[in-house]
Amino acid sequence: MPGLYIHIPFCRAKCGYCDFASAPGTTDEIDVFLRALELEAASCAALAGQFSTLYVGGGTPSLLSPPQLEKLFAILEKLAGPVKDLAEATFEANPESLDAEKAGLLKRAGVGRVSLGLQASQDALLRRLGRVAMSGDFLKAWDALRAAGFDNLNADLMCGLPGQTPADFAEAIGWLLRLKPEHVSFYALEVHEGTPFAAAGVKEDPEGSAGMYEAGAAALQAAGLGRYEISNFARPGRQSLHNLNYWAQGEYLGLGPAAASYLGGERRANTADTAAYVKAALAGAPAPQQYRETLTGRARTAERIMLGLRRTAGIELTDDIFIEFKDETERLLKAGLIERGGSSLRIKPERLYVSNAVFREFV
Numbered sequence: 001m002p003g004l005y006i007h008i009p010f011c012r013a014k015c016g017y018c019d020f021a022s023a024p025g026t027t028d029e030i031d032v033f034l035r036a037l038e039l040e041a042a043s044c045a046a047l048a049g050q051f052s053t054l055y056v057g058g059g060t061p062s063l064l065s066p067p068q069l070e071k072l073f074a075i076l077e078k079l080a081g082p083v084k085d086l087a088e089a090t091f092e093a094n095p096e097s098l099d100a101e102k103a104g105l106l107k108r109a110g111v112g113r114v115s116l117g118l119q120a121s122q123d124a125l126l127r128r129l130g131r132v133a134m135s136g137d138f139l140k141a142w143d144a145l146r147a148a149g150f151d152n153l154n155a156d157l158m159c160g161l162p163g164q165t166p167a168d169f170a171e172a173i174g175w176l177l178r179l180k181p182e183h184v185s186f187y188a189l190e191v192h193e194g195t196p197f198a199a200a201g202v203k204e205d206p207e208g209s210a211g212m213y214e215a216g217a218a219a220l221q222a223a224g225l226g227r228y229e230i231s232n233f234a235r236p237g238r239q240s241l242h243n244l245n246y247w248a249q250g251e252y253l254g255l256g257p258a259a260a261s262y263l264g265g266e267r268r269a270n271t272a273d274t275a276a277y278v279k280a281a282l283a284g285a286p287a288p289q290q291y292r293e294t295l296t297g298r299a300r301t302a303e304r305i306m307l308g309l310r311r312t313a314g315i316e317l318t319d320d321i322f323i324e325f326k327d328e329t330e331r332l333l334k335a336g337l338i339e340r341g342g343s344s345l346r347i348k349p350e351r352l353y354v355s356n357a358v359f360r361e362f363v
């Protein structure tokens, strides 16, 4: 059964490193967006009731007011059925817009998993990133979620930040682990074109990041959060089912600006331009697409390999991989980047940090 992804394209302010489709929005703009989302969801009614997981991401979905959240869940229930009956329902939040009232509302709506943005534990670093919430805000939001009964929380963490030392990073990991998260998504800073960081000339620090990443991955694993994907760590039974479906090349429907879908072998993505998305929906037209293509044969297998190799368990070494990508896999085996274990193929754990070198072989 497919997953359902909803993109909420609003944030209180733009972080310096962010290249997601998100921007500040007024209450009226969010209301109009919800109307457009409702229309897009109605246009997908043929898929109603067929979803196994839900992921509300962004942007900052928690920016919605309580009445807007009620409206959002009414839209979602119409398409996906009762949220509490799904195999997993995740909601992304940022601390500046998540209080006890919203935590309770999410719980009552049937959400089982919340992902909260942390990135760093030092306020000076958070300010440098352009984050709105400081570490004290994160603690308050985290406590509100626990008090509402959430026992499946993710925190996003970053390393390789401008001016961040290995000691800063070790402090952040220790700070986060004391909160006993069930899941951590952990990324090294990347500076993407078009972001405020790129405009300000902020540079990536691959070497510094690699050291921090390895230290962070080791600390997370020592604390019982097993690495199950390049950037994701979880306690047993707490892996993200929604994301595991992506990495298994499973089907999903994405609604909202920039949301991608993969259904019936076709992958596509809505325009990232929220105004264009809303305009089309209100006019009764489908959202303009960034791309739309049907994956077949070798391209489909290549994508399955690249997605599957993101997981530490790797992929089953099936005949089509053997036949169509024999040279590539042999080159990578010889270079010591991947390894075989029984009938599966995986990136060597110590090489996960340089996974892009592996993926390049399959592009």
Ligand code: SF4
Pocket: 010, 011, 012, 013, 014, 015, 017, 018, 019, 020, 022, 058, 059, 060, 094, 117
């Ligand atoms: S909160 Fe997340 S989505 Fe919003 S601007 Fe910051 S990084 Fe981007």
